[in-house]
Amino acid sequence: MNPRPxxxxxxxxxxxVTGGRSRSDEGIFDSVTLIVSECEPKAGMQSEHMRILRMxxxxxxxxxxxxxxxxxxxxxxxxxxxxxxxxxxTVRHPSSSVADAQAHTPAPETLKQVLDALQRL
Amino acid sequence: MHSNASDIPVQSxxxxxxxxxxADAQDALKIVVVGGFGVGKTTxxxxxxxxxxxxxxxxxxxxxxxxxxxxxxxxKTTTTAAFDFGRITITEDKxxxxxxxxxxxxxxxxxxQLFAGSLGAVVLVDPRRVEESWYAIDRxxxxxxxxxxxxxxxxxxxGLDALREALDLSEGVPLVECDARSRDDCKAVLxxxxxxxxxxxxxxxxxxxxx
Numbered sequence: 001m002n003p004r005p006x007x008x009x010x011x012x013x014x015x016x017v018t019g020g021r022s023r024s025d026e027g028i029f030d031s032v033t034l035i036v037s038e039c040e041p042k043a044g045m046q047s048e049h050m051r052i053l054r055m056x057x058x059x060x061x062x063x064x065x066x067x068x069x070x071x072x073x074x075x076x077x078x079x080x081x082x083x084x085x086x087x088x089x090t091v092r093h094p095s096s097s098v099a100d101a102q103a104h105t106p107a108p109e110t111l112k113q114v115l116d117a118l119q120r121l
Numbered sequence: 122m123h124s125n126a127s128d129i130p131v132q133s134x135x136x137x138x139x140x141x142x143x144a145d146a147q148d149a150l151k152i153v154v155v156g157g158f159g160v161g162k163t164t165x166x167x168x169x170x171x172x173x174x175x176x177x178x179x180x181x182x183x184x185x186x187x188x189x190x191x192x193x194x195x196x197k198t199t200t201t202a203a204f205d206f207g208r209i210t211i212t213e214d215k216x217x218x219x220x221x222x223x224x225x226x227x228x229x230x231x232x233x234q235l236f237a238g239s240l241g242a243v244v245l246v247d248p249r250r251v252e253e254s255w256y257a258i259d260r261x262x263x264x265x266x267x268x269x270x271x272x273x274x275x276x277x278x279x280g281l282d283a284l285r286e287a288l289d290l291s292e293g294v295p296l297v298e299c300d301a302r303s304r305d306d307c308k309a310v311l312x313x314x315x316x317x318x319x320x321x322x323x324x325x326x327x328x329x330x331x332x
Contacts, residue, residue: 032149096238
């Protein structure tokens with residue numbers, strides 16, 4: 001692990017980009033939900049929104065957006081919620097989050113595909 | 122092609138995004154490598170990932186803190202957990218994300234917030250410090266998350282039988298050795314996890330009475 005102090009992150013900045021909200025509605029975004037832009041970034045948009053729209057021209061997982069923006073995942077999901085509400089992104093949820101995650105067992109076909117991919121490494 | 126995965130540095134935050142996924146990517150899967158500090162989690166992720174491991178962090182949300190009294194919220198302390206991840210393309214529309222995460226109790230909120238729905242976990246163990254893995258093993262068992270245990274062999278030490286005992290592992294949990302710097306070894310660890318999942322989920326022929 002690389003412990004990296006979040007203390008270096010200016011808390012005021014995180015407060016500002018999220019408009020002071022501390023959480024998005026839980027369960028909308030999984031950490032690996034894929035985000036796809038549905039419009040071009042336009043002048044006047046919040047800069048973080050513009051960066052996300054640019055990054056997500058191809059499907060991009062929530063954690064990758066978090067790593068690229070250098071912001072905690074839960075802050076990123078608040079920004080994503082705004083973009084989703086405005087219709088500027090669409091989401092592709094992981095199959096594991098669609099059903100009840102606790103009861104979810106992966107399809108045998110999926111396990112076989114994972115096994116094949118690992119063996120090809 | 123990286124031949125020595127241990128030399129791959131973790132991408133610093135705020136740096137350019139890695140190579141994009143296929144436009145057809147639909148479904149992302151997760152496997153988590155969990156273990157104590159310095160046990161080699163990032164090395165393992167880097168050994169098999171198609172991208173240089175990325176690093177980010179998550180803060181404990183209020184819901185996970187379990188504060189009953191709202192007046193205490195303002196003074197509550199937040200916990201931040203840093204974690205790394207890489208990815209492996211499975212098919213044109215499926216990607217596997219491989220997370221490396223700290224196993225200590227104070228970081229366990231990551232499992233609720235980020236790792237729900239994981240296919241399974243690899244508990245990476247330093248045989249000189251097995252006690253650091255007890256908490257993670259307990260929690261995975263209690264939660265019913267399938268896992269394998271991989272011993273990152275730094276030097277000659279106790280055999281696998283002795284380690285199985287020291288870890289108090291159930292018979293059914295695969296225990297393997299690896300060098301986390303070796304792509305082939307890490308690949309074998311992940312394959313052992315997927316085979317374990319196959320065994321767990323496949324209908325047992327014996328139970329169905331087939332000869």
